[in-house]
Amino acid sequence: MKHPSMDRAISKFFLHLHPKKIEPKAILFTRTFGLGGIAALLFVILFITGMLLRFAYVPSGVGAYDSIVRLQDELIFGRMLRNFHYWSAMLLVVVSFLHLVRVFYSQAIYFQRRKNWLYGLLLMFLVVSSNFTGYLLPWDQLSFWAVTIMTNMLSYIPFFGNSLANLVRGSKVVDEQTLLRFYNFHTGVLPLLMVFFMSIHFWLVRKARGVTIPSSEKAEKVDTSPHLVYKEVLAALIVVLVLLLFSFFVNAPLLDKAKPLVSPNHSKAPWYFMGFQELLMHIHPAFASFLLPLFVILFFIIIPYVPYHQINEGVWFYSEKGKKITFISAIFTTVFTLLLILIDDLLLDIGGWFSGLPVIFTEGVLPVLCYFVPIGGFIFYVRKKLKADRMELVISSVTIILVAYVVMMLVGSLLRGEGMQLIF
Ligand code: HEM
Structure with a gap:
């Protein structure tokens, strides 16, 4: 039987995070899918398991790999601990992304929630950075070359790319300095920043009186505890249990010890960055690793500040038409992106037709035009034929960006084999 004072302690803890009373509709699972809460829980799991891992891990080029092998093979529950940390970290990236998708499509980022969208974007950056810095720590062939590829991608940024890549690596190539730098960010700087910005994020949710629900669904409030x-x-409990079971059966990857002079046949970035690596195979690096990401980041920042004619807070996809537009945009982008990848890989060498011209034109401007002119045409169709308003156009554009990235990420991760050739 549960002790009543324990009940009270649990309720008290949760009431720091929630208002005392809450709208009945805000409790519905389909309102938030619990994604923000699950992300917070995963962060706590990562913090605790990370602290334990520190007792076994040696942050040096000579010792890192062996310490992971020893942890897995010799220490009691060592392998389980590593798996639990690894899979929680991967799930946090997925859950944070889905949470971003949920708040955007349920119109929960406007009015007093605008700032929280921005803090959310920052948290997304911190989640991915934490994952990426942790990726290197096993110091095996997989992690070493994944980080090499990603940091090389940074150096393609015009003007300050090389300096930025050297700053991230702490050296001209990935080496022991990089390991130490990543270790310090992963176990010190980034967790601290996350605690700080998560606190602001939660406080802003509280300040906005909990999660967004449509005004039509407002009703007499009920007690947050116990409901x-x-x-x-x-x-x-369910999330922890499923993760523990998964960690019991599926091991976190560990290849041979890093060999800086022997690159594997097809080195890949971590899966969440594969969209960029795929993009790099089709478009000039200045576009793939700088201009397009910059454009997307700026666009995401301004979304809540666009002057809309109407905002339907809490209404999924804004309107019935919004739902239809999201669906059509997703289908169009999936087919179109796959088609372009196939055409570029197997059929046409458009750049080759203009071989005398500068590379930035043949491999940059031209492919970008091949992608964006039809997309512009599609958005024009949504505007004219479907009579979309400004909000529906933004919904369509965000869907195009998100789906295009996910499709490229999946193609890069699952459909590319030796020499990064397409495999079917
Ligand atoms: C470590 C990552 C994150 C954690 C722990 C977290 C946590 C939470 C929690 C617990 C809530 C309230 C309940 C819920 O909506 O599920 C929330 C709401 C919110 N989050 Fe996050 N979040 C994270 C990342 C993000 C990201 C990446 C974004 C978007 C860019 C974002 C934007 C928002 C917004 C706008 C709300 C208010 C939603 C509403 O009022 O309905 N968050 N977050």
């Missing part, structure tokens, strides 16, 4: 608290505790 919401029990659901959250149950969800947390």
